[in-house]
Amino acid sequence: MLDLLTGFVGELRSAGIPVSLTEHLDAAEALRHVPMEDREALKYTLGASLVKSSTHWRAYETAFEIYFSLRGPDYTIAEDGEDPDLTDESGAERLPGSGGRQGEGRGGGGGGQEGMTPEELADLLYKALLGSNDAMVATVARQAVSRYAGMEAGRPVGGTYYLYRTLRNLDLDRVLERLVADARAGGPPPGGAAVPEELTGLEERLLRDEFQVRIDRLRQEIESEIRRRLVADRGSEALAKSIRKPLPEDIDVMHATRDELVALRKLLQPLSRKLAVRLARKRRHGRKGPLDFRATVRHSLSTGGVPVEPKFRYPRPSKPEIVVIADISGSVASFARFTLHLVHAISSQFSKVRSFVFIDGIDEVSRFFDGVDDPAEAVHRINTEADVIWVDGHSDYGHALTVFWERWGEEITPRSSVLLLGDARNNYHASQAWVVKELRARARHVYWLNPEPRAYWNSGDSIVGEYGVHCDDVVECRTLRQLEKFVGELA
């Protein structure tokens, strides 16, 4: 067991969750107090000693599923090409749902019901969702996976493909519609709640949410079922490696999936709040300033000219003025959005924040942030209202920068820090890098934030190097963690 735990901790570490030695020891100690057979309790108690941040919980859960999954004869993948129906030996006559805990796979005996037709399965699925019966949902998940996933033993994959195949065949969206439609037509009430004859908008919505939750549960069940089988096939470590996902703060913003973007957006709010709090504190508890020679001498008069008490200058850290110029064309749009959100969320730390967005035309968007307490809202408006198309809607850094220089260049002062955001993929237009050089001459700092990995810079139509020579620094900024670090140092 301790070996398993060590492997598990190793996996958590390589997934990016920091687990210290003390925490490892605690977990080992915890194992002594928790009954091994209670998986849920094990999960929570181990989690309590190993994972110290709620954003890491998902990653922990996945790793736990893999390392402490149930193993048994049920969870093997049918040999290559073999029809799952043929493996049916025991109890096809057992009724779905009556099998109770089959899905849990304690020991043998769980092999039933392999011989269902797709229609039967669909029907069972419908009933399971309608009745909110956990055991039945588990059965359906098992069934669906053996029927549709088409898993092959020994393939080094993470299971996403299997999941996709299973879900496509089940067509859960249609099931949801059917459930709602039936309920509307006076079907049996779910979960024992009385449903009156006529469904009002409110009730229909509640029903829909209820079914949605159940469908989500089914989806999770299917996912873990697939994972269980993969573990049985390939062992924990190999699988963990192939399905390891980055923690939310380490997700590559440019290539994030839709789900990941949602997770990121959720993370952004607390992140910017924390950053603001930290910066405000930093400012308040600033160190003493340099020695104020004049004041010291002056004060020494009272001690007969002996400088007994040195006086220091009161620190007045200047608040920089920030000018953000962001490319919001398709490839880097989400990155620009996050940066704008973050910068405006902590705008109290700057004396002034002005933002401009461009694709091939450029537009000032500071006005959207005025008087709005939620930066997310303003960012949303930028997408719909800003006037950034000049010719064809393909990034043209050269033109955008030239226009910026002509219209707003005068307003850049030695107190401004200019942030240029983008991958500098210019579609082979002229770079007009002189603008950046001029900006550098006027402004305090010019930084370029590039959401692309450093290795891709200056390849293809990326000309970040041409601009980069004129910047104080060109920073690779692919994840929220990097972005937070950069913005934190800026203020």
Next chain:
Amino acid sequence: MTQEITSGFPMAGAPRFESIDAVRQGLAGVDYLADEGISGVVYLADRLAKPVLVEGPAGTGKTELAKSVARLTGSRLIRLQCYEGLDESKALYEWNYKKQLLRIQADAGQSWEQLEEDIFSEEFLLPRPLLEAIRSPEPVVLLVDEVDRVELETEALLLEILSEYQVSIPELGTVRATQIPLVFLTSNNTRELSEALKRRCLYLHIDYPQLERERAIIETRVPGISKALADQVARIVRSIRTLDLKKDPSVSETLDWARTLVVLGVESIDVEQARDTLHILLKYQTDIERASKELSGVQAPD
């Protein structure tokens, strides 16, 4: 006041709880409905003699958990409310220097050594919550509320007491706990707590409850509510939480809402009543507008 020091790690006293299930049932007995995670961590905290760091959105019962555990174990609850600027003299102990002055003046003829020994004795010590918690002879539950509000440097004050259950007072020596208190720290996550603090604690994240649990919570906490209404309330709240709002309704707001509905004599909620009472559940005007629009089904759900 220096107490007999047993070497090594403080041993946990007699376990307070039999099993995880016992924790859960016990908490249910004092009207706190815990889920697997909560009861598991409380059980483990008792067995390992480790503090619990509780995080989660506001109003999900973090503070309530500590109170309920205190009630369940029949211990005294000592609470340290954290705020910015909290320091040693408010959290740990302070010398009662006025009394010390009096003592010096009252007896001017004494030798200095004697006097010094005298004025730095227990009599002149003002215990603050942390010291009080470990000195208390009877069982204690220590609640350090909103620990994320103190500065990073002040957090260090807690470290000694959290890992060793002792307080070092330079003039007196080390005060060891007579019994290991159950310690709960709550945090609203306004900043990242230091690694050192996290490492010493078990971590518990309390999120909004699942539908079944929320319904059960409503039923136990709101007297006189009908099952049907409780179910409806829980389901509406769940629907509202799926919307993208500025602030999701917390459990305590849900309970307030349920109580209001009971007082109003509502048997079953329709759209009108929901809209009229929504301001109890939600605290932002935009949220209220959004939710009432969604609930009355104006927008087709996607």
